[in-house]
Amino acid sequence: xxxxxxxxxxxxxxxxxxxxxxxxxxxxxxxxxxxxxxxxxxxxxxxxxxxxxxxxxxxxxxxxxxxxxxxxxxxxxxxxxxxxxxxxxxxxxxxxxxxxxxxxxxxxxxxxxxxxxxxxxxxxxxxxxxxxxxxxxxxxxxxxxxxxxxxxxxxxxxxxxxxxxxxxxxxxxxxxxxxxxxxxxxxxxxxxxxxxxxxxxxxxxxxxxxxxxxxxx
Numbered sequence: 001x002x003x004x005x006x007x008x009x010x011x012x013x014x015x016x017x018x019x020x021x022x023x024x025x026x027x028x029x030x031x032x033x034x035x036x037x038x039x040x041x042x043x044x045x046x047x048x049x050x051x052x053x054x055x056x057x058x059x060x061x062x063x064x065x066x067x068x069x070x071x072x073x074x075x076x077x078x079x080x081x082x083x084x085x086x087x088x089x090x091x092x093x094x095x096x097x098x099x100x101x102x103x104x105x106x107x108x109x110x111x112x113x114x115x116x117x118x119x120x121x122x123x124x125x126x127x128x129x130x131x132x133x134x135x136x137x138x139x140x141x142x143x144x145x146x147x148x149x150x151x152x153x154x155x156x157x158x159x160x161x162x163x164x165x166x167x168x169x170x171x172x173x174x175x176x177x178x179x180x181x182x183x184x185x186x187x188x189x190x191x192x193x194x195x196x197x198x199x200x201x202x203x204x205x206x207x208x209x210x211x212x213x214x215x216x217x
Contacts, residue, residue, distance in 0.1 A: 016047050021088035025106035027074040055080050063130030063143040076131045082111040104158040109141050112156045112187050115208040138169045153184040160190045162202045
């Protein structure tokens with residue numbers, strides 16, 4: 001029986017890891033994950049804790065400051081290595097680079113979240129990271145909150161072009177939070193930093209790795 005249990009676990013953990021890669025940058029529904037993997041919810045929670053302990057995934061908790069009464073409260077899952085996530089999803093660098101690539105958005109979002117976490121650790125920034133989503137469809141990929149409750153909103157778009165419509169959720173947060181909203185940033189694959197009104201800007205994603213600091217935002 002012990003051997004059968006060991007074999008079952010050896011099979012289950014890789015399947016669960018592939019499932020988490022498939023939903024990277026999405027909210028985790030424990031009941032749905034349990035159904036797909038074929039185990040109970042307690043096993044899913046235990047396996048997830050194991051993956052977090054060995055730094056394979058991390059959870060981005062939901063953020064709420066009473067912007068709306070319809071807040072979604074599930075955490076988002078991000079695979080710690082976006083390249084590993086892409087590999088598990090069967091995506092190559094070449095396939096993700098195509099203009100019409102399906103699935104590029106979640107991988108790019110996961111990459112940005114991971115880079116922000118690295119930036120926080122490297123610079124000892126005192127911020128907590130969250131995500132925001134409500135039942136009306138408003139969503140902000142990452143909320144960085146300081147100890148005094150000031151906020152930076154971060155969105156990610158896997159596109160070389162952006163427009164004012166892409167800032168609608170950041171604008172919503174800015175208008176609701178007032179002076180506590182420091183800035184809203186949309187990372188995209190274009191080459192130029194672009195202003196989009198009061199405290200809103202689009203920034204090239206390569207700022208995260210080309211040596212220029214974004215920690216002062």
